[in-house]
Amino acid sequence: MKSTAISRRAFLSSGALLAGSVVLAASPLKKWPCIDEAPSVGQIIDTFIAQVPSGTIPHTIDTLKSGSRDTKVTGVVTTMFATIDVIRKAIELKSNFIIAHEPAFYNHLDDVNWLQQDDVYRYKKELLEKNSIAIWRNHDYIHSLHPDGVSKGLIDTLGWQQFGVEGQPVFNLPAAQRLGELIAFYKKKLGIPALRYVGDLKQHCQKILLLPGAYGGKAQIEAIGKYKPDVLVCGEIAEWETAEYVRDARAKGDKLSLVVLGHIASEEPGSVFMVDWLKQHFPQVKATHVHPGNSLSFA
Template identity: 60%
Template sequence: MPRENNTSINRRKFIAQVATAAGSAVVLASPFAGFAAGFSAGTMPVQERITVGQIMDLFIKQAPGAPFSNTVDTLKSGSRDVVVTGIVTTMFATVEVIRKAIALNANFIIAHEPTFYNHTDETAWLEKDDVYRYKAALLKKHNIVVWRNHDYIHGVKPDGVRKGLVDQLGWQRFEDSNHVIYNLSPAMTLKALIGNLKQKLNIEAVRYIGDPEQQCKKVLLLPGAYGGKNQIQSIGNTQPDVLVCGEVSEWETAEYVRDARAAGKQLSLIVLGHIVSEEPGSEFMAKWLQEKFPAIKTTHIPTGSSLSFL
């Protein structure tokens, strides 16, 4: 969800320009072996009472340049000192997710996106709002901590959200050296590619621009909300057959693709939806937690799309 401010610009820098790795490599036996040199080895002692702050700090230090001076990755409820009984990873700490966490005896929710309906989770404007008050009271009553992990998971090398998505698609072998282009082999039609994406990501429907019979080999993959300028510039720099993205402003990238096709370019667009394109990042986070803190039960709860198709 891009914002036209400094935080938004910094946020996209984490995604578009990942810094160089730092730290030690994980052990070869780990499911993350070879994944990122910046992820240190080892787990916390099983007998230790692990706090929210310990978990946060261990993940944060994996991101090159951390801690970030300007970040939205702050606690939205609760305290760093709370001893963790269980963890839930998710895209949004929705009321439904909070209730499921309570049922699981999980008092730590790690969400990728805002909890209180705006990028910085400002709440002053919501103080008299019934929905906000209900949600905040529910978190307080059950002493549940919510941490937003957005900038740091995008800031690790490689980007944890992208890795989760690429792993779910099974596209690791297609990845180009610039980490945004995927050269499919064999190529497939736009219609077949859409069907493949829907099946692997469990999507009911997607929006698209293009000829369903167009051959697609070179895919530009930009999950989440890169913003129109970044999407259009990336198209110009890489010249893909198709852009597969999380979301677009209809008056930006979609209109560029429409004009590109009218000008004779064989360029298509597939819009997955923001949530579905980044949900695999929360699964990536769950796997990391299961490796580093095996004594704590970690559960990934998908939020799914808030919108339905009729």
């Protein structure tokens, strides 16, 4: 979703994208008093927030989108988007708590005032209410972990822990690879059927600037100028911003390429991070990662 000062841009400027970091190393493992006791939705949320260095974030978008804090959890599903299909999967799994990274109702703030008469919104809302399912959006908080939980999940998925540059969202590969080889690597590791790029497939790339999610064109372009990568690998772009900048840079003579993974592909590993966190802190609760799939298809 749209970057916030607390999430991706703060993450970029602070250099929180560190490969090889130990997840929440400084945070004590909070043991549940009774291993057989089912926690409530609120207790799981509060335990996660307690491990975020900044603590409670004012005016956060990370609120309950459905359900109650007091609900006893029968199981948790982690996902990027709480789609209707993901909700149906949660029902099948007998899980009544969904932790999603992005909005449930089609806008950054999950404002539903304009959707009250919309058939899709009403169907989804009634499905959640009928099955007593709570949805919590975990966006600002997971991005505020040190290291950023979404980026940590992506780095682990790529197996790039040892290539990171401390304090920078930059990865130096041990040997240069052709852009076409890198693209094939991302497709295989992240399950992407096809992706978009700007550049020469034969260009040799060694210094990678990795910006998952939606930083925004200004932040992406500023990062290119600051870190001087061979290739920017990002989640999503506005086509009239970063892609045009890279195209002009190449026309100028710069050896610069752009690879667009897609928002879901670049940040879904954060939902894998979340399921691992749940298994560590609430082992008595069944936790399942459910990939929402890609909303867009390739013809």
